[in-house]
Amino acid sequence: MPDEHEIGDLIKLQEYESINIESFKNKGVDYMFTLDSDIVGLQEHIQEFGPIFRQAFVLYISGKWSEAWIPLCRCLELWEEDGPSIAMQQFMALYQFHTPPSWDNFRDIDEKINYLELRDQIEETLKARKA
Numbered sequence: 619m620p621d622e623h624e625i626g627d628l629i630k631l632q633e634y635e636s637i638n639i640e641s642f643k644n645k646g647v648d649y650m651f652t653l654d655s656d657i658v659g660l661q662e663h664i665q666e667f668g669p670i671f672r673q674a675f676v677l678y679i680s681g682k683w684s685e686a687w688i689p690l691c692r693c694l695e696l697w698e699e700d701g702p703s704i705a706m707q708q709f710m711a712l713y714q715f716h717t718p719p720s721w722d723n724f725r726d727i728d729e730k731i732n733y734l735e736l737r738d739q740i741e742e743t744l745k746a747r748k749a
Contacts, residue, residue: 632735667696671703679724681717683710687747711743 674689686706693703709725733740 622658664697667700670696671700674703674706678706678710680719681723683713683715683717686710687715689706691748707732707744711740711747714743715747 640678670689671693674693677683677686677689687710690703690707693700694707698702709731712731
């Protein structure tokens with residue numbers, strides 16, 4: 619850490635030392651995801667995960683639930699406790715990975731689903747799907 623560093627300030631990656639970040643700061647925080655060594659370091663483990671998750675999510679919202687299975691499984695191999703991947707997989711399992719006719723490319727997250735009551739059905743569907 620540089621001697622003049624103040625907590626909360628950007629610590630630039632060495633390859634960006636010559637870049638003046640002031641012009642980036644006016645564009646919002648996006649610059650930090652490229653220039654800040656802490657944020658870049660924290661994201662190293664998800665570099666492979668991000669594109670695979672995006673693929674799974676696009677398939678999910680497009681109603682191609684059967685196709686979403688493989689990238690979702692890969693996401694959970696890379697990050698087994700990823701809540702969004704688990705939630706999508708469990709929700710699709712409720713429908714045996716067949717998109718319901720009422721699917722409008724999203725689900726109402728306020729919809730009350732008692733996953734505890736449906737746990738056995740979900741686990742059974744997921745086990746069968748993995749086999």
